[in-house]
Amino acid sequence: MNSQMDLPFDPDSPWEVSWRFEGDEFETIHALAEEISLKARSNVFEQGDESDGMYLVLDGYALVIATDPESSIERTVGIITPGQSFGELGLLVQQPRLATVSAGTDLKVLKITPEVLATLEDQQPSLASMMYKRLARTLATQLIAQGNLLRTAEK
């Protein structure tokens, strides 16, 4: 995708994680995490906000929106669908949000904070471990993709 914008991340490799929970895994997380409903076009968080967890989309669509710092023009760079999550970096490292995420339609999400993950580590270590593995695998895939991009660019 040709974005023609100076974005704080690579929009061609959006951080996109699909979750496939088994058994009562989802119910366990659901019981611990906060369910949030948002009206279409309202922001879940904004670019630059402090990170406080990741969000799992239960219903509706979320738009990942990047703002060009110079022109202030907003661009939709990704769409998160039910079963996918966003804001995972906020679960792992405390750095400002790289993009704005807005409700594309009326949206229902589950907010998974570091505290929720810590509780899972205590009570359901196997589930917490599965989540870490999934995040690690996605991160690795991202790194490989970006490495490939770099090699292509060098050629």
Added chain:
Amino acid sequence: METLQQVDELSELLVQPIGVKELDIPVGMVIDLMMRLLFQEGDVSLQRFSTVLKLDPSLLDEILNGLQKEHLVEVTSAGSLGRMSYSYHLSDAGKFRAGEAFDRTQYIGPAPVPVEKYNQAILLQTGDPLQLTQRDFQEALAHLILPEGFERRLGPAVNKGTSLFLYGPPGNGKTTIAEAIARLIGGSNPMWLPYALTVGGHIINLQDSLIHKPIEYERKRPTGQLGIDQRWGLFERPVVIAGGELAMPALDLRFDDVAKFYEAPLQLKANGGMFLIDDFGRQQMRPIELLNRWIVPLETRIDFLRLRTGQTMQIPFRQLIVFSTNLDPLDLADEAFLRRIQVKVLVDGPDERMYFQIFAAMCQQVGIPLDKDTFLHLLQYWYRDTGRPMQSVHPRDLLKIAKAMCEFEGIQPHLSPELINEACSVYFVDSNKAAHWTKGGLQ
């Protein structure tokens, strides 16, 4: 909503005249109407007179009694209910009198109401602002995806019933918004309107079945009270929508040289409701001419209409005038005029967030699953790369084309970047190709 005093005053205006003495128009005008109806239909029963003229049978019987004595009408049949079941026809002298009545005008229909009464009734029914709430607007506009709080820009102007200027690029719902306002006004408290007016012996036909939607109501009042004058009907608040076809004569009293009565101008038919001038600037007359026509009514809330005899009549101008245009307002009117239209609302194209919301809603409505890669491709390739402005109407049109393409090929409706490319290719006019084609055509 009218106050109790206004309701009382209106009730007095609408009292049914049950005798000639109570009639507020010249009895000769009613006799003329009866003569023309008899000439036109041959035998006419008292009930039929009452239905057509919308006057009380006892009043009409009183007149017919007189006409019988003057040997202008004769009884053709008598039913078992006494005079109330009589039918009449014209005598030879009556036919001569009917000829004179036709010379004056050929109008056959409800007896008219004096214009002074009409003016009073309009003032009584439009004295207070409409009481439409923010929630009413939200519900009326719920089928449209609009910027947050959009209804707050419209509400005060609509309730005040003055004027509103909707402007902005095409394809973003100006007309649909205006139509939603029209439905809202139409569905608010109904109003009493006469079918026809009379001034200086002339008749003005006001009723227009395309504009005036009747509401069923109980004609009889509680015991002891007089009935409602049937020359008045209860209608939804009228809504007149005029587009590019609007011409200046439609805003003046139009005298039919053959029928010899007047047709009310559009703004008179819209009184108490809304007059939408859609596609403003695309009318045959210059925008300034059309605007000049409204300056005095907008300022004074009074309109002056001229009869062909030179007489001028004053009519209250109590309606919401909505101008809708996709032309630059400053190209259409100077600032002085635009100041007179206090509320000007820009209906702009959607941003990417709103466009997605519309796209998602339309996917559901059209019955085609949303595909996010297709959407991102559409944004990048057909809007960002080309600089094409997004319009709210695009998602619906493109998705319908895409679905039709799937159906034509006998495959399940779906979206893909390739399919949206095909839909866009046939939907958007490529200015480069169009220029090339025009050039080729000329050569």
